[in-house]
Amino acid sequence: MTAKEKQPNWLASKLIGDELVSKIKDLDPQQLSWLSGYCAGLLESSGEADVEINPVSSAADVSVEAAATIKPVLVIYVSQTGNAQQIAQSLHQNLSANQVDAILKSSLDIKPKELKDYSAILVTASTHGEGEPPDDAIEFHEAMTSKKGAKKRPSLDGVKHAVLGLGDSSYEFFCQTAKDFDLALANSGSASLLEPVLCDVDYEEDAEGWINHVTASLKDYISSLGGTSQPGVVKTINTEADPVHELSYDKNNPFTATVETIQRITGQGSLKETYHVEIDITDSGMVYEPGDAVGVIAHNKLELVDEVLELLSLDANENVIYKGKNTSLKSYLTQTAELTLINKATVKSLLELTSNDELQTIHDKEFGDFIDKHQFVDVLHIVKPKLSAQELVDILKPIKPRLYSISSSLEEFPDEVHLTLNHVSNSNQFGHRYGLASHFLTQSLEEGEAVSIFIDKNQKFKVPKDESPLIMVGPGTGVAPFRAFLQHREALANSGKNWLFFGNPHFNTDFLYQVEMQSYLKSGTLSKLDLAFSRDSEDGEKVYVQQKLLDNAEEVWQWLEQGAYFYVCGDMHRMAKDVESALIDIIKSQGGKGEAQAKEYLKQLKLDNRYQRDIY
Ligand SMILES: Cc1cc2nc3c(=O)[nH]c(=O)nc-3n(C[C@H](O)[C@H](O)[C@H](O)COP(=O)(O)O)c2cc1C
Known part of the structure; x- marks a missing residue:
């Protein structure tokens, strides 16, 4: 008997009535999804990986035989700061609550060839950079859209897909990643279950509508295939417990806080107007973690x-x-x-x-x-x-809140939130122009005045709870979250090593938080501090943080091999790209790896959440 022939009956006799069933029946959808991935891994390592996998539905009342005939649904999230991920999680929960057998995966965790194993593919995708996919989706996007990847893409005839895009219509390439995935799936032969829904900054209502619409359509589709879910009737899950709903203040209901301090922290003659702003949040009940951002509701000048x-x-x-x-x-x-x-x-x-x-x-x-x-x-x-x-x-469109990475820790300042920002200004042929919130916060507001704010969680930029070493690359205002990380680790007496790479034009005027950084060095909270003041070098050669990384290649590699987390915050146009190339060079030269192996190493860092970026 082949493995394929024995699967349903063998499973039934092995599991039904067995201890295992009683153990897994109370698992939540996420745990079940994890378990199914775990079993797939076991299967692969058993050497019988060609066995057709027909995962059993999470609904207790679906028979093993019935579930085995319909392939599960795949929910993929393509997300940088967590919005698309949260929507995918809600969708996955909703599908499970409606007896639709669905598996949730990050774009980092999926290869095109696997797509044919599903009856439907549901994608939630945000766009970053200038119309680029989020970090975790770069490879999957390339594999799905490039000419080079065409040979490895399976035919998706008979598969259905639906795509939800998250974006911001003030960018030139609105929801580009979602559009790319929708087209790529269609080009592979998948049929559209629904037209793609492309959401602007206020995405919540549209996303909720999409979840319900997709769920209803899928139930109908599965029923039409002879599946067991009841057509049309959608049981909507309560999303109140989701992290996105956990905070009582949001962009539509901000907290009225008081600005306590507005202080310019670059010196006279600096090319940059960088400010440190402290906001009092006493009695707000607002909770944030290092890595989160503050949303500021600003008014026009x-x-x-x-x-x-x-x-x-x-x-x-x-x-x-x-x-x-x-x-x-x-x-x-x-x-x-x-x-x-x-x-x-x-x-x-x-x-x-x-x-x-x-x-x-x-x-x-x-x-x-x-x-x-x-x-x-x-x-x-x-x-x-x-x-x-x-x-x-x-x-006209409504003002969208401006987000700033938080530069303080509640462990150190329980009633405050600090920001580090540049006052944005430039001139054109018609006059002088200012950034909305940076001008509002640093020029229009007076200390003691009110400002409307909310916390914007970033689940993908977080300090590990253990004592793993941290390598932080944050030139300019990119240092903001790392000041929060250092405060946090010092306040909690976390003994993990911390290494900061900071840069700006001049030492004399632009060494942000110089006194604090020197005292962190003294206390040992900061194990290493490397500085790149680009316009101070005697030979006129500009030195940037990526050069400092390369100068320290051997030690950077040692830290990585010791389990260090690698963070980048700041400019996405040049710095983040150059830092990533430097990192790949270090992995190649110090780890003795070729280009492909180095990229694989970087991918594993991402999978382990050990390469995190907050770039803008
Ligand atoms: C640095 C940055 C660049 C962005 N670039 C784009 C863009 O090119 N096109 C677009 O439609 N949206 C763009 N957005 C908006 C995001 O797609 C949007 O905020 C989305 O809700 C983020 O979802 P996520 O948290 O799942 O990543 C950008 C946002 C940021 C912070």
Whole structure:
């Protein structure tokens, strides 16, 4: 008898009524999903990996035989900071609660060839960088979309798929990763279960709707295949226990805190205006961990609002309707309208109202470059449109909260949250422009005034609870979370080793938190501190943190081999890429590995959560 022939009956007699069933029947969906992966691993190592796997449904009332005929559903999350992951977890829970046999996986943990083992593939995907996939999905994305990977992609004829995209429409490549996966699945022969849903910053409602819609459609689909779930009727799970709902304050219901300190921490003559801001959160009940961010709800500068009103010759007191409520145009523009970022959909709507060749070219060909240095008001300078107050309200998007990595630990400052940020400003042909929240926090607010904030959890940027060594690469304001990590470890008397790589233009003006870092060195909390002041070198050669990593290659490798966690925070355009290349070089040169092996090593670091990035 072959392994395939014996599977269902053998399983039934081996498990039913057995001790094992009583042990696993109370496991939650996540644990069951883990167990199924574990069993698959055992099977692979047993040398009989060609056995067809038909995982048994988690529903106790589904017979082994019935479940064996329908392949399970795969839920994949493609996530950088955890939003898409949380939605995938909710979807997975919802499917299980509705007797749909589903397996949850990270994009880091799946290969294209496995996709054919599922009846349906459900993807939740965010987009990062400039239209790029999150770190954990780079390989899977490449394998699914590249010409090179085509040979290894199986035919997905007979498979169904649905994709939920998370993104931000102020980026040029809105929800690009989700679009890529939807296309890649279709190109492999999978049929669309639902049209892709692409969510903007306020994604919660759409995501919840998508979960219910997908669940209902899948139940119908599975029933049509002869499966056991009841068609159409969706049991919605209570998501109250999810971490995303755990905090009472969020972007729609922020906490009114008090700004205690606003202090510039770069010296006179520095190229950068970097600030340290302390916010009092006494009695808020807000809880955060090192690695989390604060969301700040900021208001537009009055001068900017006046410039918009003047360019459009509109009356500040004119009544407008926003979300069904009456308000004055001025208060809408000050508190609600996104004026410092340019949204592509807004530009498109404006072009529909007033055609303009220059703006059309920007929209079609130069959008990415244009939005780097311009704001919505500059678009008005170009077009000088005739718009009514209500037309303006209808094309603009709401302000989105700005997120800042927290630079303090509750263990050290139980009633405070600290931020480290640059005041963003630049000039263009139409005037001087400022970043919304950085200007609001550092220039408009006075110490003692109120600010609306909430905590934005980042499950993917966390300090380990044990004493593993930490290597932290945080030039410029990228040092923020590492100040929090060091405070946290010192307050808890964690004896793990800590190594910080910090850089900025000049030692004299830009050594952020110099006194604190030196005292961490003295106390031993900081085992090593490597500094790259790029414009101080005598030979004029600029030195950056990645060079410091390479200079210390042997020791970096030793730390990695001792189980160190490697963190990167800061600029995504150059620094994060250069640091990753340096890391791969170190793995190659010190670990005696080739390119492919070094990438595999890095992948394993990611799988073990030992390579974490918070880049922007
Ligand atoms: C640094 C950074 C870059 C981003 N780039 C894009 C982008 O190019 N296109 C887009 O649609 N959204 C972009 N986003 C928005 C994210 O996709 C969005 O915040 C999403 O909810 C994050 O989900 P996650 O937590 O699962 O990663 C970016 C966000 C950040 C922080």
